[in-house]
Amino acid sequence: TQLLEQSPQFLSIQEGENLTVYCNSSSVFSSLQWYRQEPGEGPVLLVTVVTGGEVKKLKRLTFQFGDARKDSSLHITAAQPGDTGLYLCAGARVDSGYALNFGKGTSLLVTP
Amino acid sequence: KAGVTQTPRYLIKTRGQQVTLSCSPISGHRSVSWYQQTPGQGLQFLFEYFSETQRNKGNFPGRFSGRQFSNSRSEMNVSTLELGDSALYLCASSLAGAPYEQYFGPGTRLTVT
Numbered sequence: 355t356q357l358l359e360q361s362p363q364f365l366s367i368q369e370g371e372n373l374t375v376y377c378n379s380s381s382v383f384s385s386l387q388w389y390r391q392e393p394g395e396g397p398v399l400l401v402t403v404v405t406g407g408e409v410k411k412l413k414r415l416t417f418q419f420g421d422a423r424k425d426s427s428l429h430i431t432a433a434q435p436g437d438t439g440l441y442l443c444a445g446a447r448v449d450s451g452y453a454l455n456f457g458k459g460t461s462l463l464v465t466p
Numbered sequence: 467k468a469g470v471t472q473t474p475r476y477l478i479k480t481r482g483q484q485v486t487l488s489c490s491p492i493s494g495h496r497s498v499s500w501y502q503q504t505p506g507q508g509l510q511f512l513f514e515y516f517s518e519t520q521r522n523k524g525n526f527p528g529r530f531s532g533r534q535f536s537n538s539r540s541e542m543n544v545s546t547l548e549l550g551d552s553a554l555y556l557c558a559s560s561l562a563g564a565p566y567e568q569y570f571g572p573g574t575r576l577t578v579t
Contacts, residue, residue, distance in 0.1 A: 356508070377541075378556065384565050385565040387567065387568075394572070395555050396570030396571050396572050396573050397509075397556070399568070399569065399570075440528055442508075443507065446564040450515070451516060452497065452499070452514045452522045452563030453511040453522050453564055454499070454509075454564045454565075454568060455499075456509035456511075458507075458508035459508060464554045
């Protein structure tokens with residue numbers, strides 16, 4: 355059973371479009387992280403959100419943590435081909451010790 | 467600051483063999499976690515070590531084991547390999563483990579034939 359459900363699973367858009375990726379769970383997380391992974395490489399941390407309702411911006415990327423700390427979203431404005439990759443959300447549950455629970459990811463393709 | 471290094475990057479083994487993968491964390495990081503990534507299951511947590519002690523273990527069979535040395539370097543071992551063990555094995559280092567931020571290595575691509 356996947357603790358974190360990501361949607362959509364695949365997304366193919368053109369350069370300049372906006373998009374939102376969702377990460378949902380029925381569990382409460384003490385923190386949630388977003389990673390981007392490119393083929394043949396390990397995931398690279400983009401952001402960590404800790405407080406319910408928190409919004410963080412990283413250039414064209416906006417991350418939001420749900421008020422109840424059960425869900426999160428990633429919004430990309432004016433996507434560029436360099437944004438192409440697998441976007442993963444990962445949460446640390448209060449009762450899961452020192453493990454991160456990952457969603458299966460959203461594979462994003464941005465074409466020129 | 468050097469990142470997380472994993473060796474080897476690629477490995478081909480035969481069913482029934484065993485394999486050892488190595489991970490060197492970022493200097494100063496005392497926590498090392500291991501994950502298995504497959505297309506069907508995504509990233510799944512294997513285990514986490516902190517100061518040579520295993521603090522948490524995922525839902526994997528006993529064929530999967532690991533250890534951490536006093537310099538924080540870690541190894542994971544898989545015995546009696548099965549075809550289903552083919553995956554990308556990722557190591558992540560952290561100051562103190564989740565929920566602290568984790569930094570991943572490039573992974574070891576294991577293929578079992």
